Amino acid sequence: MRVELLTVGDELLLGDTINGNAAWLGRRLAEHGVEVTRSVVVGDEMDVIVAAVRTALERADAVITTGGLGPTYDDVTRDALAEAAGVALVRDPELELRLRARAEAAGRELQPMAYRMAEVPKGAGLLRNSAGTAPGLRVELDGGVVYALPGVPFEMRTIMDEVVLPELAARAGLPAVARRTLRTAGIWESVVATRLAEVEAMDGVKLAYLPDPAEVKVRITVAGADAAARLERVDARVRELLGPVVYGVEDESLDRVVHRLLAERSATVAVAESLTGGLIGAELTAMPGSSATYAGGAVAYATELKHRLLGVPDVLLAEHGAVHPDVAAAMADGVRDRLGATYGLAVTGVAGPEPQDGAAVGTVYIGVTGPGDTRTVVRPKLPVPGTGPEIRAVIRRMTVVHALELLRRVLLGLDAEVATGDAREDREVRG
Numbered sequence: 001m002r003v004e005l006l007t008v009g010d011e012l013l014l015g016d017t018i019n020g021n022a023a024w025l026g027r028r029l030a031e032h033g034v035e036v037t038r039s040v041v042v043g044d045e046m047d048v049i050v051a052a053v054r055t056a057l058e059r060a061d062a063v064i065t066t067g068g069l070g071p072t073y074d075d076v077t078r079d080a081l082a083e084a085a086g087v088a089l090v091r092d093p094e095l096e097l098r099l100r101a102r103a104e105a106a107g108r109e110l111q112p113m114a115y116r117m118a119e120v121p122k123g124a125g126l127l128r129n130s131a132g133t134a135p136g137l138r139v140e141l142d143g144g145v146v147y148a149l150p151g152v153p154f155e156m157r158t159i160m161d162e163v164v165l166p167e168l169a170a171r172a173g174l175p176a177v178a179r180r181t182l183r184t185a186g187i188w189e190s191v192v193a194t195r196l197a198e199v200e201a202m203d204g205v206k207l208a209y210l211p212d213p214a215e216v217k218v219r220i221t222v223a224g225a226d227a228a229a230r231l232e233r234v235d236a237r238v239r240e241l242l243g244p245v246v247y248g249v250e251d252e253s254l255d256r257v258v259h260r261l262l263a264e265r266s267a268t269v270a271v272a273e274s275l276t277g278g279l280i281g282a283e284l285t286a287m288p289g290s291s292a293t294y295a296g297g298a299v300a301y302a303t304e305l306k307h308r309l310l311g312v313p314d315v316l317l318a319e320h321g322a323v324h325p326d327v328a329a330a331m332a333d334g335v336r337d338r339l340g341a342t343y344g345l346a347v348t349g350v351a352g353p354e355p356q357d358g359a360a361v362g363t364v365y366i367g368v369t370g371p372g373d374t375r376t377v378v379r380p381k382l383p384v385p386g387t388g389p390e391i392r393a394v395i396r397r398m399t400v401v402h403a404l405e406l407l408r409r410v411l412l413g414l415d416a417e418v419a420t421g422d423a424r425e426d427r428e429v430r431g
Helices: 020-031 046-057 077-085 093-105 112-118 153-172 189-195 227-245 254-264 279-284 303-308 314-320 325-339 390-412
Strands: 002-008 035-042 062-066 089-091 119-121 125-127 136-141 144-149 177-185 205-212 215-223 246-249 269-273 294-299 343-349 364-370 373-379 425-430
Touching: 002 020, 002 046, 020 035, 020 062, 020 153, 035 046, 046 062, 046 077, 046 136, 046 144, 062 153, 077 089, 077 119, 077 136, 077 144, 089 093, 093 112, 112 119, 119 136, 125 153, 136 153, 144 153, 177 227, 177 390, 189 205, 189 215, 189 227, 215 227, 227 246, 246 254, 254 279, 254 390, 269 279, 269 325, 279 294, 279 390, 294 325, 303 314, 303 325, 314 325, 325 343, 325 364, 343 390, 364 390
Parallel strands: 002 035, 002 062, 062 144, 269 294, 269 343
Antiparallel strands: 089 119, 125 136, 136 144, 177 215, 177 246, 205 215, 343 364, 364 373, 373 425
16 A cells, blocks of 8 residues: 655645644554655645646555645635546535534534535545544545545544544555554664664564654564564564663653652652753653652753852862863752752753853763762763754753653663763762
8 A cells, every 4th residue: 555645735835834744644654554655745726736636646546635625715625636536516415514513513603615614526435524624535536545634633633543544454455563662762773773683684574763862762563463472572672682771662751751760769859950941840840740759940051050059069160160070960969959859860061052161062961869879971972963053952852861861770770871872981970
């Protein structure tokens, strides 16, 4: 089953809106074993949409479109599909009644323009939209089928999961497939792939690597009659080859893992941040109920505040500046003591785009202090891509991940060293 994606909208073509629908559809289809061969964006022009649909069906078995099914005059996907099929648009009485009922239930008057959503290409199938008003459409054309979905993300995803994916699977006669995504932190994609070379070579097994700053998700896909049982064996082998860099599975984010480990130990953490400016605190407060394990934090951005708020010795700051491993350790100690937490976590460094106090861009020090244990991971230079202002956000995000990953390792009693493949020094400041 080969599928092409066609997202419609001037706002997408001109960059006013990020094309999140295409990204979601690509992931979702891949998870279900459907091959996505191309993704195209077009504006709200009927002739362009018609040509794009016809061209796509010369290459693919099915086309999925999003957008252009609303009530306004620039919503022309319905018209384009009718043109491509060589049929007229007709008013569907059932849809018309449904539009009126929804308007009455909402206590509003249905505008004449809204009736456009009840017009469909003659002979088209309606795809139930349990999340909204406009249904999706199924239009059979020479060469394949077109599934037209609303551009509203929640409605599009609902129709896709409830209707389109089951239909595609039935049309393609897809084999049994089992999938799982493992999450890793602090390790490069190339290192992950090298370690998993033997798994890549297994028959019926496919690995996909989904990198983010300082994280790599490994999606395992196993096909065949015994897919579920084989997935468990492959999962175990992947974990064995990667070791403790695997921190979670599916949607289990690093902050949730940290909270769980803290809760299991009846412990709390306090955070002192410099270059991240509160990003770690934001990450640790994203989960509902996080107040049970997150005590609070301090953003000591200015050098003098590291002394005044956190008690970092002014002699240390005067001698080495704010970007130093001993400063990170002292910040962790200070925030832990002042906020009465079980653990203290601190970061200091240079996010760029310019060096600071003789320290290169990407120099980051992370300190974790706990009951009888303080560790500082020293990274002389985080290996980040590119130069200039764009790397600032990458360095800050990488710092958040590395900090939470170090805290996770401390909580589990693991070695602080993570085999990222980059040269760096890890040491304990005080044991």
